[in-house]
Amino acid sequence: MPWLLPCQVSSSPSQRECERTAFSFYCAVRERLPVWMLEDMRRMEVFGWEDGPRAFLPSEALLYALVHDHQSYARFLLSEHLVDALRPRRCSLCRRSATPHLAVAVRYDRVPILGLMLAAVKERPPQDFLDRRGGCSHVADAGKTAVQLAVELSRPDCLLLLLVHGAPPCGLDAALQRLVASDSIDRRSAQRCLDLLLLFLPEPPAERRLRDQSHLWQSLLGNDVFSWLCGLAPPPLLLQALRCLARSGPDQITALPDFLQLHTWQ
Structure with missing residues (x-):
């Protein structure tokens, strides 16, 4: 994986090992x-050569669990090594913080582990x-929050979890x-x-630029x-009701019957 193994040719038997x-x-x-088997492997002090032998870090193990959707291993790492498992890792090239775990969960659509x-x-x-x-410029998600990534990749289930747990509702544009x-x-x-963003925005900005293509946006929205x-009217009544319901938990929205789902306010 790119966050663990630098792209370089090994020059010694120890590095290759x-x-x-x-x-x-x-x-x-x-x-x-x-x-239990994975933890035995993770603790082996043979994974590093730059700073001498070291065990595989819980944060690195959690990234692998995310990529491969190993939910039981992710649950163990979070219960036993919470702080270390979620610690931002460092890019091996620039030593800056690379992709956070939340962003990895969103990119791979790992809703249960998220x-x-x-x-x-x-x-x-x-x-x-x-x-x-x-913060690392070597990854595609540099400078993006998990919410922004969920919006860009159209991951509504991930987005709802993030918003319900208090993530800032950015990314309307x-x-x-x-x-x-x-x-x-x-x-x-x-x-x-x-x-979902509209449900959690405290007060949406007046998107006056939408008026330039009013016919298009009216048909979509x-x-x-x-x-x-556009700042021309208050929010629809059903939207206001759903805004209150959404803040009580993701199950409250997903369990609604179809005639009360989000699209019905339009």
Whole structure:
């Protein structure tokens, strides 16, 4: 994986052995071996050569669990090594913070593990955890929060979890553009992401630029939402009711019957 193994040619037998051992651990997580076996492998002090032998870090192990959707291993790491498991890792090239765990969960659409992480830090979230941005320029998600990434990738289930747990509802412009750019297959997910952002925005900015293409936006958003975003009218009554319901938990929204789902306010 790029965050563990630098792109370089090994120059010594010890380096090559570290690479082989690290890849074995990667394969073991991919095969979803039992947690006790993975922990035995993780603690082996043969994974590093730059700073001498060291064990595989819980934060690195959690990234592998995210990529391969090993939910039981992720649950163990979060319960036994919460702070260390969620500690921002460093890019091996520039030594800056790279992609946060929340962003990885969103990119791979790991909704159950994302829920585990958010539940684990519900009482005392680490500083800037929910709006942490990737600072490394070597990854595609640099400078983006998990919410922004969920909007750009049209991950409504991930977005709802993040918003319910207090992540800032940023990315309205990206959600609007995503709705326009989406084809008929992806438009439902893009629409749902936009709807969720609208539920959690304290006060949406007056999007006066929407008036320049009023016919397009009215057809996509509905007249009531369009007028609200343009600052011409209050929010629809159903939207106001759903805003209160959404803040009580993700299950409250997803369990609604179809005639009360988000699209019905338009």
